[in-house]
Amino acid sequence: MTAHPAHEQSWTVYGQRQLDYGYLPPVPDRIDWGFRPGVGPGAEVLGDIRGKRILDVGSGPGHHAVHLAREYGALVDGVDLSPTQHQRALNAHGSEPGVRFLWGDVAEHLRQAEPYEAAYGIRTFACVDPRHLLPALRDGLVDGAPLVFSALHTDADAQGPSEEVVPRRELIRLRDEEPIPTQMWVLTPRLWEDLLTEHGFQVEGGELLTAPDPCNPVIVQLVRARRHRTPSRRPVTSRPRTTRPPVPHAAIGVGAIVFGERGLLLGRHQHGTWELPGGTVEPGESLHDTVVRELAEETGLVTRPEDVTLLGTLLDHVDDVVRVTVGAVVSAWQGEPADQPNESVGDWRWWPLDQLPQGLFVCSAQILTSWRPDLPPIAHTPAHFTPYADGSPAPTKANGTTP
Numbered sequence: 564m565t566a567h568p569a570h571e572q573s574w575t576v577y578g579q580r581q582l583d584y585g586y587l588p589p590v591p592d593r594i595d596w597g598f599r600p601g602v603g604p605g606a607e608v609l610g611d612i613r614g615k616r617i618l619d620v621g622s623g624p625g626h627h628a629v630h631l632a633r634e635y636g637a638l639v640d641g642v643d644l645s646p647t648q649h650q651r652a653l654n655a656h657g658s659e660p661g662v663r664f665l666w667g668d669v670a671e672h673l674r675q676a677e678p679y680e681a682a683y684g685i686r687t688f689a690c691v692d693p694r695h696l697l698p699a700l701r702d703g704l705v706d707g708a709p710l711v712f713s714a715l716h717t718d719a720d721a722q723g724p725s726e727e728v729v730p731r732r733e734l735i736r737l738r739d740e741e742p743i744p745t746q747m748w749v750l751t752p753r754l755w756e757d758l759l760t761e762h763g764f765q766v767e768g769g770e771l772l773t774a775p776d777p778c779n780p781v782i783v784q785l786v787r788a789r790r791h792r793t794p795s796r797r798p799v800t801s802r803p804r805t806t807r808p809p810v811p812h813a814a815i816g817v818g819a820i821v822f823g824e825r826g827l828l829l830g831r832h833q834h835g836t837w838e839l840p841g842g843t844v845e846p847g848e849s850l851h852d853t854v855v856r857e858l859a860e861e862t863g864l865v866t867r868p869e870d871v872t873l874l875g876t877l878l879d880h881v882d883d884v885v886r887v888t889v890g891a892v893v894s895a896w897q898g899e900p901a902d903q904p905n906e907s908v909g910d911w912r913w914w915p916l917d918q919l920p921q922g923l924f925v926c927s928a929q930i931l932t933s934w935r936p937d938l939p940p941i942a943h944t945p946a947h948f949t950p951y952a953d954g955s956p957a958p959t960k961a962n963g964t965t966p
Contacts, residue, residue, distance in 0.1 A: 571644045573745035574690070577735050578647025581624070587655045590629045596685055596713035597772035597783040606630070608711050608787055612637045615680040618703070620669050620696070620712065621687030625652030625662065632661035640676070642669040670695055673703030674822060675894065678937060680705055684712035686783060689747040693728060693755075697762040698824040702916050704790040705937065710764060715749050716771060717782035724751040724784075728758065755786055763917065765791040792917050798940035800921045801928040802836050806881050815887040816843045817853045818930045819871075821864065821896060826913035828900055829920065829927070830861065833907045836924040839931075840864075840908075854891045861908055862900040870895040875950035877929050888946075890930035 581587075593605040606612075613636045619628045622641025631637040642665045643649050649666035656662060665672060669691070673679075682704055688696070700710060717723050718733060725731065731749060734742035750758075756766045768787045774780075818841035821828040829837045842857040844850065851868035858864050874890040902909035914920060917939055923931075928943035933950075 573735060573743050574643075574645035575647050576743050577737070578623075578645045578649075578651055580737060580740060581651060582647055582654075587624055587651060588626045590626045590633070592630075594627060594630060594685070596711075596785045597774075598686070598781060599772075599774050602775065603770065603772040603785055606635065608709075608785075609681055609683060610709050612681055614638070616640070616677070618642065618669070618673075618679045618682040620682060620684035620700075621690060622652060622664065623648050623687075625656045625659075625664055627685055628652075628662050628664075629656050629659050632659060637661065637681075639663070640665060640672075640679075642667065642672050644668055670699035670824060673699040675892075676703060678703055678705045679708060681709045681711075683710070684714075686713050686715070688712040688786075689714040689733075689749055690745070691748070692730070693748055693750070693758050695824060697758060697764075698826070701763040701790065702822075706790055706792045708790045710759075710788045710790065711786070713772070713783050713785045714755070715747060715781075716752075716784040717780055718749065719779075719781055721780040722749075724749045724754070726751055726754060728754065752784055752786070755784070759786070759788050763791060763915075764788040792939070798942045799919050799923060799928075801923040801925045801941065801943040803925055803944070804881055804886070815889065816926070817841045817850055817857060817889045817891055818927055819854045819858055820874075820890065820892045820930065820934055821858070821862075821900075822892070822916075823913075826915045827919070827931075828862070828911060829914055829923075830900075830908040830912075831910040832924065836922050837920045837927070838908055838924040839927040841926075850889050850891070854893065858893065858896070861903055861906050862911055863903055864893075864896045864898045864900055866893050866896040873951045874930070874934055875948055877926070877933065877946040877948050879929070879944060879946040886926075888926045888929065890933060892934065 596603055615637055617637045617639045619639055619641040622628050622643050625641050628639040628641040632639050638661050640663050646666055649664060652664040682700060730746040733745055733747040735745055736742050752769050759766050766788045770785050772783045772785055818839040832838050840858050840861045844853045850873055851871045854871045855866055855868055858866055870893060872892045877888040879886055900911035925943045928941045929946045931938060932941055933948045
């Protein structure tokens with residue numbers, strides 16, 4: 564699933580009209596979650612955000628992100644799908660300290676970014692399919708991070724929220740301009756709470772923000788939630804490799820992290836372990852090519868070498884045999900995972916990061932720990948991890964919980 568195309572097109576048209584007018588909203592003195600200044604709380608609902616990394620979901624012209632950076636010393640990344648809205652932000656605040664503006668799908672950004680310490684969206688959450696956005700936020704926020712957002716509750720035609728997670732036609736209104744049609748998810752507070760709970764958040768409060776003018780039917784709802792990871796009763800286990808020495812060309816292998824909105828892709832080996840897609844490097848292959856080949860052979864998924872990012876080298880040993888494993892992240896792929904003929908790994912499934920199965924293959928466990936050290940405890944033997952990056956630190960260990 565990707566961001567809704569109607570949403571992108573509508574806000575691109577909106578942003579272009581504002582660029583044509585040369586209109587840029589001033590940096591506000593406070594955060595207003597609704598359409599009217601002074602109605603409801605301000606930025607205090609985010610808690611203590613001084614010096615913290617914060618995500619602005621649908622940052623538009625960027626004035627709210629700049630306010631938080633200036634007033635609270637927050638480090639804000641503003642992400643917007645509309646290229647024209649992104650251009651407005653760059654035009655006005657491209658050199659603002661503490662603020663970075665990014666153009667693209669926020670869910671895709673979250674899958675590659677370091678986890679954030681807080682996230683917010685000001686009247687933007689109704690513009691994105693929650694089943695596309697919330698899984699990415701769940702995995703892209705640190706445990707305990709606040710998530711605060713406002714979303715449309717009742718529109719200008721007095722149409723109230725829906726009890727179903729389906730988009731409906733709404734209009735973006737500009738004075739003296741033809742309204743711009745778009746698609747929005749206008750949901751009841753109860754439905755938002757159910758969706759947030761389903762995706763690992765604990766709702767802490769909410770309120771409806773009505774316009775001071777009694778003739779204005781527009782109502783915006785403000786939702787306050789927090790990333791809540793259910794503690795595991797016991798660490799996820801992993802099982803050791805065989806002590807049989809590998810054949811010479813099999814001394815190095817790869818493991819591919821295929822992670823999307825449905826979770827992490829793992830398959831079950833015929834010996835019972837759960838594994839990342841991967842395998843051994845063949846003579847003459849690059850590591851990128853090995854990932855592409857193994858992913859296709861084991862799962863049927865198709866990717867390209869340019870969509871493969873190598874994380875680093877993991878070194879450990881079984882008896883006197885040194886084992887070398889290279890972890891990789893696949894950022895884009897085509898197809899659906901399926902069992903392949905004559906392969907020892909199958910039963911491919913998507914797993915949430917906080918609900919990984921017991922019995923991970925030790926190499927997969929080591930790769931996951933080096934990729935995301937904030938994951939729930941994974942028991943595995945330690946390995947020396949050397950990341951692939953310029954100016955990277957000295958080799959470290961991907962230390963698992965002692966089995």
